[in-house]
Amino acid sequence: MKKNEPKRSREIFPISVDRNIQLDSPVWSFSLEGLATEFDDHIKRSIPAYKETQDLIVDLSDYYTRQGGIIFDLGCSTGELIKRLAEKNRHNNKNFWMGLDKEEGMILHSKNHTRDLPNLEFIHCDFLEYSLQKTPFVLICYTLQFMTLASRLVLLKKVFAALEEGGACVISEKVLEENSSTQNMFSSLYHQYKSRMRFNSSEILAKASSLTGILTPLTRQHNFKLFENAGFEKVTLLAKNLHFETYLLEK
Numbered sequence: 001m002k003k004n005e006p007k008r009s010r011e012i013f014p015i016s017v018d019r020n021i022q023l024d025s026p027v028w029s030f031s032l033e034g035l036a037t038e039f040d041d042h043i044k045r046s047i048p049a050y051k052e053t054q055d056l057i058v059d060l061s062d063y064y065t066r067q068g069g070i071i072f073d074l075g076c077s078t079g080e081l082i083k084r085l086a087e088k089n090r091h092n093n094k095n096f097w098m099g100l101d102k103e104e105g106m107i108l109h110s111k112n113h114t115r116d117l118p119n120l121e122f123i124h125c126d127f128l129e130y131s132l133q134k135t136p137f138v139l140i141c142y143t144l145q146f147m148t149l150a151s152r153l154v155l156l157k158k159v160f161a162a163l164e165e166g167g168a169c170v171i172s173e174k175v176l177e178e179n180s181s182t183q184n185m186f187s188s189l190y191h192q193y194k195s196r197m198r199f200n201s202s203e204i205l206a207k208a209s210s211l212t213g214i215l216t217p218l219t220r221q222h223n224f225k226l227f228e229n230a231g232f233e234k235v236t237l238l239a240k241n242l243h244f245e246t247y248l249l250e251k
């Protein structure tokens, strides 16, 4: 190597993005072997106030689900949230809870951890191809961000059509700030947050790099426009912590 020539960084695979999660390619995937077992701990430490946001959704669900109906969690991963809802409502036989995910490993894990709940079902499918029954309440948490813009709109229109009048959809997303200096500040605070959550710098960098072109956040304004284009006129910001926002879309 010539003097002063910068050293080229070479990523060696498998590369670690968490204590027990290794990527064997540069690109993040939900089909990683063994991911389902590690996923809950990983996402809890990756998203600020993840647990508190789930608590809020569980409490909020009462406003929409007491009359009964089929409730969907689209992109449920390990089924943690829909399981909490089904457990809370195990004595309300007017409701039925459904988790949909396209990763077989996630669905198997979900089924294996919820065998005692007869009011809950998990379906291995692409939710874009699934025909949603009429529903009072739909959850789409941290999932739209992994879809193309065109398919986000297709899904949102489908949810709008399936929602009962007076029903609601809760959406959590990673977002971009309109203002670039706020975006920079949040990025650096998020790095500090992840360090506190025991990710090392190499893991933080490897995860961010693996999500390039896979996770595409929009600004809140852009998200609201998308929701409006899908038919939702009443949209409320429920929660925000750094890059992560949760919205309530009412029909």
Ligand SMILES: C[S@@+](CC[C@H](N)C(=O)[O-])C[C@H]1O[C@@H](n2cnc3c(N)ncnc32)[C@H](O)[C@@H]1O
Residues within 6 Å of the ligand: 030, 043, 074, 075, 076, 077, 078, 081, 100, 101, 102, 103, 106, 125, 126, 127, 128, 140, 141, 142, 143, 146
């Ligand atoms: C970030 S995870 C969701 C996390 C989970 N909702 C939570 O709150 O912890 C995104 C999930 O969406 C699923 N997914 C993405 N596109 C999908 C599609 N078209 N159909 C079904 N599942 C999909 C992925 O397999 C993945 O498990």
